[in-house]
Amino acid sequence: MRILVVEDSQVVSRVMRHLLTQELCCEVDVASDMASAKELLAHNEYFVAITDLNLPDAQEGEIVKFVLEKQIPCIVLTGSWDAEQRARLLQLGIVDYVFKENRFSYEYTAKLVKRLRRNQSVKVLVADDSVVSRKFIRSLLEQHLFQVIEADDGISALETLNDNPDITLLITDYNMPRLDGFGLIIKVRERLGREELAIIGLSSDSDESLSARFIKNGANDFLQKPFVHEEFHCRVLTTLDSLDMVTKLWEQANLDYLTNVFNRRYFFNFYQEKLTEVAQKQGSLSLALLDIDFFKKVNDTYGHDVGDEVLIEFASRLKQSFSQHFTVARIGGEEFVVGFKGLHIEKAYALIDRFRMQLEITPIETSKGALTITVSTGVTEFGHDETVDELLKRADTGLYEAKSAGRNLVSIAES
Numbered sequence: 001m002r003i004l005v006v007e008d009s010q011v012v013s014r015v016m017r018h019l020l021t022q023e024l025c026c027e028v029d030v031a032s033d034m035a036s037a038k039e040l041l042a043h044n045e046y047f048v049a050i051t052d053l054n055l056p057d058a059q060e061g062e063i064v065k066f067v068l069e070k071q072i073p074c075i076v077l078t079g080s081w082d083a084e085q086r087a088r089l090l091q092l093g094i095v096d097y098v099f100k101e102n103r104f105s106y107e108y109t110a111k112l113v114k115r116l117r118r119n120q121s122v123k124v125l126v127a128d129d130s131v132v133s134r135k136f137i138r139s140l141l142e143q144h145l146f147q148v149i150e151a152d153d154g155i156s157a158l159e160t161l162n163d164n165p166d167i168t169l170l171i172t173d174y175n176m177p178r179l180d181g182f183g184l185i186i187k188v189r190e191r192l193g194r195e196e197l198a199i200i201g202l203s204s205d206s207d208e209s210l211s212a213r214f215i216k217n218g219a220n221d222f223l224q225k226p227f228v229h230e231e232f233h234c235r236v237l238t239t240l241d242s243l244d245m246v247t248k249l250w251e252q253a254n255l256d257y258l259t260n261v262f263n264r265r266y267f268f269n270f271y272q273e274k275l276t277e278v279a280q281k282q283g284s285l286s287l288a289l290l291d292i293d294f295f296k297k298v299n300d301t302y303g304h305d306v307g308d309e310v311l312i313e314f315a316s317r318l319k320q321s322f323s324q325h326f327t328v329a330r331i332g333g334e335e336f337v338v339g340f341k342g343l344h345i346e347k348a349y350a351l352i353d354r355f356r357m358q359l360e361i362t363p364i365e366t367s368k369g370a371l372t373i374t375v376s377t378g379v380t381e382f383g384h385d386e387t388v389d390e391l392l393k394r395a396d397t398g399l400y401e402a403k404s405a406g407r408n409l410v411s412i413a414e415s
């Protein structure tokens with residue numbers, strides 16, 4: 001990623017270069033006047049340009065128009081606070097107008113660029129029956145590089161959310177035909193928690209109770225129409241930042257810190273729900289308990305760090321092989337489980353045995369060289385009314401048999 005800083009003050013450009021490389025690990029080019037900015041823009045692709053308005057060879061902010069014409073997002077970083085100019089430039093489509101006040105202004109600018117990078121992969125659904133309002137919100141969101149999808153009422157918003165599980169933010173109007181904003185939020189929240197989808201409610205209605213009602217029904221925030229451009233962006237950014245924080249907390253609680261697969265806590269808490277679902281629907285579910293063979297020897301011979309490298313690669317291979325359809329978790333030091341929801345034991349056995357054979361012939365690259373690792377596994381199938389604990393205990397008897405029979409084996413524990 002490459003960023004252009006157009007700034008005649010060496011102190012400012014040095015600070016910005018330092019903050020940007022620290023925050024984003026990116027390439028930063030600096031131009032101290034309009035002519036050198038033009039030269040750089042002619043030869044390079046930029047993710048964003050951060051520009052001063054008053055340059056030695058262009059003192060009226062001409063650089064902004066030049067950058068925007070090249071379809072490059074532009075952040076104005078200026079020492080002159082001019083409200084009229086600010087409004088005009090925001091109207092023109094700049095990302096933000098930042099006043100060089102103190103070091104926080106520079107930190108804010110670097111963080112803004114980081115958010116722009118994140119926004120590129122954030123999908124936002126805008127539900128509003130007014131085409132004008134929808135297009136306006138789309139243009140604001142696109143200035144900040146979000147991916148935008150539109151829906152013209154509550155029902156089509158619900159359908160779009162079903163078809164696009166990767167939508168992160170829903171911005172919904174209150175008054176809409178077929179299903180209004182409240183109805184939409186209530187239906188959405190039956191299925192998606194606050195850690196999965198953020199919602200901002202909108203309304204031009206003068207009813208003062210609307211904002212509280214939106215939030216009580218499950219919205220994260222509310223905006224009264226008409227709103228100013230900057231307030232809209234602040235609300236969106238704050239909502240997404242808190243969603244990121246909730247996601248981070250959820251990951252810390254449920255993912256294994258070393259291997260990034262689900263942890264023991266997740267498996268015990270959430271897998272019970274899957275078992276109940278399978279029991280109710282009389283479906284099938286098999287479980288594999290895997291334990292790396294002679295793992296202590298890896299630690300003793302090559303050190304704990306190499307042991308960690310092996311665990312990380314082993315988990316990554318498990319994830320690659322199974323996590324698209326099944327649940328992979330690390331439940332102990334070198335013990336992992338794969339929950340095969342929907343599979344009978346014969347199929348689960350075949351998949352795990354294929355994984356075992358592949359592992360045996362594909363050494364793991366570590367900092368101390370390539371190591372050949374094998375794994376022993378116990379596989380079992382869910383009976384009727386069992387807990388995760390009971391299922392695991394039975395898989396463990398299979399694992400014990402596999403170890404006793406010489407390791408590098410898969411053994412079935414019948415239910």
Ligand SMILES: Nc1nc2c(ncn2[C@@H]2O[C@H](COP(=O)(O)OP(=O)(O)OP(=O)(O)O)[C@@H](O)[C@H]2O)c(=O)[nH]1
Nearest residue numbers: 291292293294295296297299304305307308333334
């Ligand atoms: N590097 C590393 N080692 C771990 C971690 N957690 C547990 N271990 C080690 O895993 C090893 C497990 O060893 P054992 O239970 O004796 O089993 P084993 O050597 O794999 O032998 P078998 O299971 O009988 O084949 C111990 O040396 C633990 O210290 C971890 O997070 N990182």
